[in-house]
Amino acid sequence: MGITIKEIAKLAGVSTSTVSLVLSEKGYVSDTTQRKVQKIIDEYNYRPSGAARQLASNQTGNIGFIISDVHLSRSEAFYTRILLGSELEARNYDANIILSSVGQEYKLPRFLKEKNVDGIIIAGSVSDELIPFLKEDGCPVVLIDFDVDGMALDKVAMDNRRGVQMAVEHLLEQKISKIGFVGGSYYHPSIRERFEGYQIAMDRGGNGDIAHNKKYRYLTEDETSTDIGEKGTAEILKAVPDLEAIICVNDTTAMGCLKYLLKHGIEIPAQMSVVGFDDVNFAAVAHPPLTSVHVPKVEMGMAGVKLLKERIENPDRAFQTRTLPVELVIRESSMSNKQN
Amino acid sequence: MGITIKEIAKLAGVSTSTVSLVLSEKGYVSDTTQRKVQKIIDEYNYRPSGAARQLASNQTGNIGFIISDVHLSRSEAFYTRILLGSELEARNYDANIILSSVGQEYKLPRFLKEKNVDGIIIAGSVSDELIPFLKEDGCPVVLIDFDVDGMALDKVAMDNRRGVQMAVEHLLEQKISKIGFVGGSYYHPSIRERFEGYQIAMDRGGNGDIAHNKKYRYLTEDETSTDIGEKGTAEILKAVPDLEAIICVNDTTAMGCLKYLLKHGIEIPAQMSVVGFDDVNFAAVAHPPLTSVHVPKVEMGMAGVKLLKERIENPDRAFQTRTLPVELVIRESSMSNKQN
DNA sequence: TAGTAATATCGAAACGCTTCGATATTGTTA
């Protein structure tokens, strides 16, 4: 296709090795030569072939980003924002993100089959078989918002427990203690941690009896959704008519919760406070605006790339887990009148 | 790293060319040889090097997907779903999507600099300079939901005009004719088409006086947002107090519109109908659920990959524009009582 | 100023595939 390094070398009157040195900015090159070569490069708009470079140097400059297709197609932009973060950070390293969604069928992404990446980021839950396979393959892997028991890997997480604790504390401060908990996807580590955070904070606030009473929770293995939110709210409300607040495992669930309450004329937050988690796009524009635990999604994506880079450069270092802090964003849905 | 084709060849007692033929499933290979070689391949878990393959065959199996970072980070999952579609379709061709967000600064993605892709998909608007540059470079390009005047390119579009026409007709049928139009990003071709659709349909319905009266519209070059929606609604309402409906250029804008109306106690749809466009995630869970023109986002992404593949295989064919149909999804926000 | 270190450049061997042309074998046709 384009012009090659050989031709550039000839035009500049130097060897290809010299051109290569100019390109990579390492080794010794005199100023005059460097300028001379660079001029030709610019003039002919020369761009080195990635393939050749990869082949010769045995590194690709690519980062594989794996995400389950159900996550990628989920309505709320959670993993998408993580992807964005990774992409932004990758740009800093001049690396490319090769995206691959995987289904449940455990078909290896092509880039993997052809070892076209220096390392892999996995965001969210994926098929169980995939990760052991990758590890065995010796490919550097970083997990974002996921975990596999007993797998020594670099991970990026968020402080799920702390997040819900803050939410609970915020409610307790308003003298709201009859707090229910609604959610799905209970298989996911983050979800479990969120529930634990709820129990811990309730225990501490002296409301352990509530947090350990099954009447106050609706928790299923089904994928979180607005439906789960609606149904869960209905169930809990049936069991506990004088409920004061509902904490949802994520905003999607909370949307369902809001929907149910609205439909049944239960005033938010006057009669019922609602808190979500993730602080995704629509939390702020929901009706009423939804109090939610903000997750630094973009930062998580960036952290993943950083961790991966470090692992690639230093394959023998100890495995790390980077847990990013979260933040409670208080909006109307939980600003109970009782406070004022 | 791994085992190479040479070693496989030796182990199978054939030449590397034969192994290559087995791999690519073309040319003549006897059944026995094919089995023999495949056995070794499986046994040693051999996977050919993408780099070497690319270098030798001069094709990458990669598709570049370019999206402006503002789009990628936009809250609603519009372009993200297009990306998903492309990814799914790419899987069918065993191709990889290399994702690259670009900022306004027009820094070339690395994959582009190193011609690491067979073709490129651009989703949404990007820097003006980028596209001519790519064309000049001879790289196959497909535009999804974007256009550059006078650029002969393959494109994937949606029927924006028809979409808004349907919305208008739906309102007119309910004897609602005082319809305003709110939106931003007016520089974007799709947005302009949506506005045109509004005018055309209003003209046809005998309400041209309204559609051509500036009082009935709020249209800016600023990026669409809920803020635009709020502000636009406020402005139009000030100018036309007896307004009956508002069509927004997209759902994000419509969310702002709903927010404003809700805040000011204007009942939807009893006093005011609202229609959005795109039918993104939160449209269905909005309060009230938002009538919106459904855009087949995933299908658009898939169509882009198909178009690109066709172009790559046949570089000289005429340029095509694939316009996908849209659909009006009627929800509560526009089911005026007048109808019943 | 000889001897060594730093600087500058180059040639050539990889890197791991694909593919073309050559050669050998088998099958088909008149």
Add this chain to the structure above:
DNA sequence: TAACAATATCGAAGCGTTTCGATATTACTA
């Protein structure tokens, strides 16, 4: 059964880089 086509396999030449010595030049040190 001679002649030719189809089938099967192989060797070797690329593909466009990087990188490892080797060599040549210049600068510095004692």
